[in-house]
Amino acid sequence: MINDDNLALLYGKPFPSTRTGALFNAFSYPTKISPEAIALFIACHTNVGDTVFDPFGGSGTTGIAVKLCDKPSPELLKMAKQYGVSPVWGYRKAIIYELSPIASAIGNVMCNTSSKLFVEYATKLIDEIEAENPNIYNVIDSDGEEGTIRYIIWTDGVICPNCGKENKYSDVAIKYSPIEFIDKCTCRYCNVQFSINEALRSHGLQSDPVLNCKVDAKFRYPFKIYGTTGKKKWSRLATNDDWLSYQRMIEKLDFSDVPIKKIQWGDLYRTGYHFGIEHIHQFYTLRNVFVLSKLWKKVSEYPANIQQALKVFLLSYNQSHSTLMTRVVAKKNNKDFVLTGAQPGVLYISSLPVEKNILNGLRRKIKTFSEGIKILESSTSEVCFVSGSSVSTSIASNSIDYVFTDPPFGGYIPYSEINQINELWYGVKTDVSDEVIINGTQGKSLIEYQKLMSNVFAEISRCIKVNGQCTVVFHSAKSAIWRAIIKAYQTNGFSVSKTGILDKVQASFKQVNSTITVKGDPLILLAKRTKCTVKENYASDVCIAEQILKSHQSENKGKEKSERMFSEYIAECIEKGITITLDAEYFFNHE
Incomplete structure (x- = not known):
């Protein structure tokens, strides 16, 4: 059974997500969340035999996480103990959609390869090329x-x-x-x-x-x-x-x-x-x-x-x-x-x-x-990787128990442009027509981004069971992008149950080098029910911002403090159903 106490612990304070370990390092990917962190969320939001869906699958980390639910690694068991939660470990099923054919292939390989066979032929491959080109280096x-x-x-x-x-x-x-x-x-x-x-x-x-x-x-x-x-x-x-x-x-x-x-x-x-x-x-x-x-x-x-x-x-x-x-x-x-x-x-x-x-x-x-593959190969959980758009899927209606997803952050990273280098060798090309992104070259503004995001949430709404839940991890320093994703889920019958913060221990390059960034990615737990109402003790999001600034007055000034305050502001506004009007820059200027 799903334990509400577990959910309160998961969303109650910043949840750590490291960017290290064999599963992460096997094929690192921009903005990637650790599979151990996702596995803990899945095991606390679902029961044995449930089906999980990720419409923005990336390199298949949610699928890998489902495999870990069946055979939790020592690191995952340690994480659960440290956080004080009691997950339900065991077999699950997952359906992972991803536009990039290469990204889908990554997850498929990690979840369905014999480590022994891989080591044999990978070693043979390097040996043979070295023998054929002995003086190249x-x-x-x-x-x-x-x-x-x-x-x-x-x-x-x-x-x-x-x-x-x-x-x-x-x-x-x-x-x-x-x-x-x-x-x-x-x-x-x-x-x-x-x-x-x-x-x-x-x-x-x-x-x-x-x-x-x-x-x-x-x-x-x-x-x-x-x-x-x-x-x-x-x-x-x-x-x-x-x-x-x-x-x-x-x-x-x-x-x-x-x-x-x-x-x-x-x-x-x-x-x-x-x-x-x-x-x-x-x-x-x-x-x-x-x-x-x-x-x-x-x-x-x-x-x-x-x-x-x-x-x-x-x-x-x-x-x-x-x-x-x-x-x-x-x-x-x-x-x-x-x-x-x-x-x-x-x-x-x-x-x-x-x-x-x-x-x-x-x-x-x-x-x-091979270490990454070996962690997963004894799991009996089933993962189906689909290379295609989540705007329209072949998933049966009312068949999904839980969704965990990490949608594209507006114009944050143009994945299809970056993936061209690997696609050269793989002999494929990402169809960008349904890529959910703000991108001048593709002719996609905030309007197109919101429309595509809304179409994906419409598909989530169709597929998910009446009592199903959806965890969304999102990151943006711009209020307009936050309003876009909020409108996307609200117009498709979702409202907020809980909010929290996922603390990526090692930030991505763009998070480190951007002038205005966000420390930690807000977590949003959605459910299909009546829209949230605004609580009377706050007149506006500015009031929330002022309260947060006041509560952090005693702390030393610094970039990390401002980033954390903005994440808290986003989470609180979303939970209370209040319109977001402030960018992260507000907290840098008012610290």
Whole structure:
């Protein structure tokens, strides 16, 4: 039986959701909520045998969570104990809809793959490509011995605005001991100072062996090489010989297996760092796009029942680590750069892009990926993944017991634009006509966003049982977007039962770097019943805001405090049925 005390505990205080662990790391995804957190909600809102629906499935985390309900992991049991709830563990069914074919494939692979079979063929795949291309990542170390590349930092060329000569970004924009990036640089030729961020990057006609023609692209040069010789790790500055050796190697490679596709640029395009990128393969170094093409082709030689898992495995590493979007950062008091992956939710290429040895990286990833699969493979819960729009589903009416969903946050992340890089290899394309988003390139304003969101909630209303419940996790700093989603569920017969806050322990890139952000995502528990009425003790949402500001007066000022106050304001307005008129900026200005 569903326990109301459990629900009071879940929604009564900020609920933690970490962005770590084998299940998250197997295939990280923008805005992803931990499957353990979702599993706890499912196990507290449903009974054994119930059916769960997620209309915005993403990479299938709700489906993974349903699998965990049947076989809860030690981390999940610990979370339940810490929170003081008594979940009903056991078999459930789930139906997961998602527009992106790749995202649907991720969930399907995680929930329906043998970990033993995966490890066998993933290892075989890397071994065979290494054997067929034994020198692809070879390099000479500082002692003249042959070693193996771990990764190479490349550098843009920068044009001095005074003399017009090319400087390497790495020569003028880095300060050492400790390492840091500097804006005011001095030209190595004319000694005039200039701003590195305002200077043009050098470019010109270069050979593109994939297209078999010359293209106008940014000039990039190897700057620093990190490698291994035996068990010894080392690093050294790249030389002109390294650059010439790389060019000679590229001339000998066969690029006929690299898929060719123009990128459909949208809201993420930036004229600076995306200059010259017209085809998706241009997000890679030529060496890495060659290696990835050989890996992808080799997968087709293996048994059909493991091919999808191997493809998803390759893509799980691809966008974060195989492209030029991989980067280094300078951390305080560090003597050298810190290597990190691509920034999630954007298509950013830095002036010091990184080329990783993707064969080494994939070999390490086998363990992480297989651990995620192994957690789920003994579960008997059933999950059906559907690649399609939730505006119209084939789900039977009055058949769903519970909905857990994390809808798109307005214009927050253009998923279809980001997914193009992985879709290049998978050979599919997301149909964006029903993508619920605010996006100028797609011609979708707040009006279209609200209409599409309302259509999805109409479908939820049709499918869900009379006594069913729906948990919505949402995030926006804009009151207009909040009003849009509220109208979407209200016009389809839903009202608010409870509200709370999901506290993502590690925020996404956009949450960290946006000027005005929200700390924690409000949780909304919806039910099909009479519309809520406004309580008499509040005249307006401004009164709620003033009460929240007053209650936090004793706390130290800071960005996190303002973010938390806005989340509290949203949750309280929604619970009391009061119209939201204030943006997050209000709390930053009135703190």
